[in-house]
Amino acid sequence: MSYPRIASLKTAAAFRAHLERSGIALGFDEQLAPPAASPLAQPIEIGSVRVGNRFCILPMEGWDGTREGEPSELTRRRWRHFGISGAKLMWGGEAVAVRHDGRANPNQLMLTRKTGRAIASLRGELVASHRERFGSNADADLFIGLQLTHSGRFARPDAYDRPAPLAGAAHPLLDRRFPTAVRILTDEELDRLVDDFVAAAGLARDCGFQFVDVKACHGYLGHELLGARSRDGKYGGPLENRTRFMRRIIEGIRANVPGLQIVVRVSAFDTVPYRKRPDGVGEPEDSGAALKGCATETGFGIVETATRSIGETATPSIGETTTPSVAQPFRAAFGFGIVTHDDQLDSSLEEPRALLRMLEGLGVRWICVTGGSPYYNPHVQRPAMFPPLDGYEPPEDPLRGVARQIRATALLKQSFPNLVFVGSAYSYLQEWLPHVAQHVIRNGMADFVGLGRMVLAYPELPADVLAGTPLRRASICRTFSDCTTGPRLGLMSGCFPLDKFYAGRPEAVQIRDVRTRSAKSLALQVDDESAGRSASLSGERESAGSASLSGEGSLSQTEGSASLSGERGRT
Ligand SMILES: Cc1cc2nc3c(=O)[nH]c(=O)nc-3n(C[C@H](O)[C@H](O)[C@H](O)COP(=O)(O)O)c2cc1C
C-alpha cells in the first residue's frame, strides 16, 4: 500500500483532493493569518497562569541521561532546543521516572534528592535559551512542567534489552511478548508508589517547575491501570477502582505540595495490539485464542463489535488494507477507550470522559490528549510513513492517524469547554502543519497544538510560523522514525537523518546498517505476490530519501547519505 508523500501535495487543492479521495476528515486553513492576527499567537490566561502562544512542546525523552538519572549534554541540548522553539507551553519536557524500577531504559531521567539539582538546571537551561533568543523578559509567559512516570509493564531499568515488567494488570496479548513472566504490582506496592509520585512532585516544585504531569498514556503504568478491569482489589475492576491510583496521587500532591499545578497526559483512546504481517504491514492481533476464558462483561467505555479495523472505512479507500476482525472478548476485558473503527471514536470516549469529569472535580484543568502506545500500535500513537525498527508498515494512511487524534481532542474539548486541551500527533502534517494547527485553534478544537518529532528535526518551527517566515523545508520531519529506532537498539534518540549533529555521530551509521539488514530480511520473507507490493514500498522510500528502510536495502552507506543530501536538496 502506498500513500502520497505530504511533500508531493504542494497546493491546498492537491491536499484537499487527497483528503477527500481518502475519506479523511481533516480541516485546514488555506491561508495563514499574518503574525499579529494569527490564532496561534494569541496568549491564553487560565487562573494565575498566562501562556504566551498556542504552541506546546510535547514531552520527548532521549534515552540519554546518566545511569544515575541525571541529564547528559545531549539531554541539555534537547531542552535548549525546546527553549528556542518559541513555544510557550512545555508539557513536561520528558518522562522522568519517580524511582529506579520505573525507568523505561537505563538512561531515563529519574527524580530523586540526588538528581534534583541537575534536573533543576535542565529547566534553567531551557529558560536561558528562551531568553537569549526572545529577550530577557520572554520567560514571563512560559509555563514549564515535568512529566512524572512509572513505566510499569515497559520498565527496563537495568539494560535496554532486559525487560523487567511491573504491570498493573495481566494482558493475554501483551504478556506473551515478554520472555519471562510478567509480575503484577500488588495493592501495597501501588500504595507505596503513590507516595513516590507525591515525593517526586515535591522535588519538581523545588526544582522550579510550575506543574507536574501525572502521566497516564502510552501503555505505561498510569495508563495500564485505567484499563485494569481484569485486576482484583481496590485498583482494578470498576472505573472507580481503576482511577484510584491517579486520584490518590493527585490528592497526595494537593495535600503535600501546595502551589504546584497538576496536569494529566492521557491516551484517550486505544486499539488492540498490532503486529507485523509477513509482508511487513501492521494488522490487529487476532485475540480470539488468547482470550479464551477471559471475562466478557461489557466494560465501561469499551466499544462493541465491528469487524473492520481502525483505519478502514466502510468502503476501504483505494490503497487501504483490509484487516481481520478482532475478538469481541478483548474489548470487554482489557484496555481503556478501545476503538475498532473511526465511526465509533465518539462512543469509545465515554470512559475517558468519565475520567475527565473526575479530574475536573479534583481541580485538574490541563489535559494533553494522545492515543495508543509506541510499543503495540505505533501507527496510532505517532503516525509515520516509515516504521521504527520494531514497527510495521503503516496499515492506514498516516494522515488518518493524525485526523483521529485531532478529532478525539476536539470531541473532548466540546464536552469539557472549561478544561484546557493540548492536541498531539501533528508532525506527520509536515508542510501542512501550520495550516491545520491554525484551523484547529481558530475553531476552538483544542487550546494548544502539541509538537513532538517536528521539534527534534526543526526546533525553530513554531518561531518561524509565529513570525510568518516560510518553513525551512530541508528541516521538516519526514517521519523516518530513526528517533524511535535508535532507542530500540539501545542508542540515544535524536533526529539522525536531519539534525547534522546526530547525522555525524557513529550511531547514525549503526542505525542505517540495522535498517538495511532488516529491509533485506523482509524482502526475503515476502512471497512473489507481495514482493511486488514491497517493491512499490521500496520505490516510494527511495523517492522520499535515504532514511528509507527498503530503499536503503540496495544502497551502500555512501549512496545512502548521497540520497539523504538529495532529499535535502529537493525539499
Ligand atoms: C523520541 C520520542 C520520545 C518520546 N518521549 C515521550 C515521553 O517521554 N513522554 C510522552 O508522553 N510522550 C513521548 N513521546 C511521544 C510524543 O510526545 C508525541 O506524542 C508523539 O511523538 C506524536 O507527536 P508528533 O506527531 O508531533 O511527533 C515521544 C516521542 C518520540 C518520537
Ligand code: SF4
Ligand atoms: S528521526 Fe527525525 S525525521 Fe525521522 S521521525 Fe524522528 S524527528 Fe522526524
